[in-house]
Amino acid sequence: MRTVNVGVIGVGAMGYNHARVYYKLEEANLVAVSDVSERTLNKVAKKYDAKGFTDYEDLLKDPEIEVVSVCVPTTFHHDVVMEAIKHGKHVLVEKPIAFTLKEAEDMIAAAKEAGVILATGHVERFNPAVQKAKELIDNDVIGDIVSASAKRVGPFPPRIKDVGVTIDLAIHDLDVMNYLFDEDVIQVYGTMNSILEKCEFEDHAEIMINFKNESTGILEVNWLTPYKRRQIEITGTDGIISVDYIEQSIDVYGKFAQDIDIKHEEPLKEELRSFLNAVVNGTEPEITGEDGLKALKMVIAATKSSREHKPISFDEIE
Numbered sequence: 001m002r003t004v005n006v007g008v009i010g011v012g013a014m015g016y017n018h019a020r021v022y023y024k025l026e027e028a029n030l031v032a033v034s035d036v037s038e039r040t041l042n043k044v045a046k047k048y049d050a051k052g053f054t055d056y057e058d059l060l061k062d063p064e065i066e067v068v069s070v071c072v073p074t075t076f077h078h079d080v081v082m083e084a085i086k087h088g089k090h091v092l093v094e095k096p097i098a099f100t101l102k103e104a105e106d107m108i109a110a111a112k113e114a115g116v117i118l119a120t121g122h123v124e125r126f127n128p129a130v131q132k133a134k135e136l137i138d139n140d141v142i143g144d145i146v147s148a149s150a151k152r153v154g155p156f157p158p159r160i161k162d163v164g165v166t167i168d169l170a171i172h173d174l175d176v177m178n179y180l181f182d183e184d185v186i187q188v189y190g191t192m193n194s195i196l197e198k199c200e201f202e203d204h205a206e207i208m209i210n211f212k213n214e215s216t217g218i219l220e221v222n223w224l225t226p227y228k229r230r231q232i233e234i235t236g237t238d239g240i241i242s243v244d245y246i247e248q249s250i251d252v253y254g255k256f257a258q259d260i261d262i263k264h265e266e267p268l269k270e271e272l273r274s275f276l277n278a279v280v281n282g283t284e285p286e287i288t289g290e291d292g293l294k295a296l297k298m299v300i301a302a303t304k305s306s307r308e309h310k311p312i313s314f315d316e317i318e
Contacts, residue, residue, distance in 0.1 A: 015071030078103035097292030108289040119285035120292030126270040142236030150232040153225035164201030177217040190302030
């Protein structure tokens with residue numbers, strides 16, 4: 001596979017990791033990074049031997065760059081991605097794809113019109129344990145899926161200032177459930193609230209998703225717990241699959257109970273490698289803009305449900 005010239009826009013917490021991984025990947029050549037903070041920019045540019053731009057438009061004007069990762073705060077996703085598309089760049093935008101459905105739809109339409117790839121960064125799909133769970137489910141190891149229960153909890157992250165816990169954390173497991181169930185969402189019910197004075201948005205949420213095949217997904221997420229836990233348990237008619245995202249481990253219980261050996265990999269590395277592969281081969285990315293839109297729609301439905309104190313039909317969300 002040929003080497004792809006890349007740029008990263010926004011090199012704070014997640015963007016720094018994009019730059020780090022691109023720098024190490026044989027498939028990538030990290031050409032430039034951009035950030036509004038000169039201190040952050042200079043540190044990352046120097047460490048990874050890349051050009052540095054405080055104005056991301058200067059990065060986009062560089063003809064050498066073919067693809068970009070957009071890792072700016074969510075509220076800026078639309079403007080940055082639209083500008084990147086206008087400059088003919090293939091784009092991987094960190095989750096959530098956008099702040100509103102209209103923004104996401106505009107981005108998807110613009111990418112199609114320009115003939116460039118738009119991928120969404122839902123990194124948990126590339127967790128080896130999640131990939132193995134999908135394989136087991138597709139091979140009917142636990143029979144038909146009945147339900148999934150996820151827990152994603154931990155302390156409040158001070159760096160998150162523009163969104164709440166639902167769009168920042170819950171969206172991970174909502175996307176994973178959508179991936180594992182492979183069924184249309186019918187209805188969403190959510191409750192959420194804020195306890196922490198330092199958080200302007202909701203800091204805990206409980207969400208229930210009903211799927212077309214009558215299976216159910218339940219999710220607990222918060223910024224209140226003093227320790228991190230990232231787990232999902234999938235119940236089927238013939239057994240249970242238990243996944244620990246952090247440990248990248250999986251247990252299977254039931255009549256086909258077995259020890260599962262998983263080769264640990266960094267999910268972000270696999271995600272970026274997959275994205276570059278799609279660019280080189282001109283194929284659809286594993287997680288498309290439409291996938292990102294669906295995950296965002298689930299979050300918005302849950303938020304609307306909590307606000308209106310009732311279940312929300314997925315078809316109501318536009």
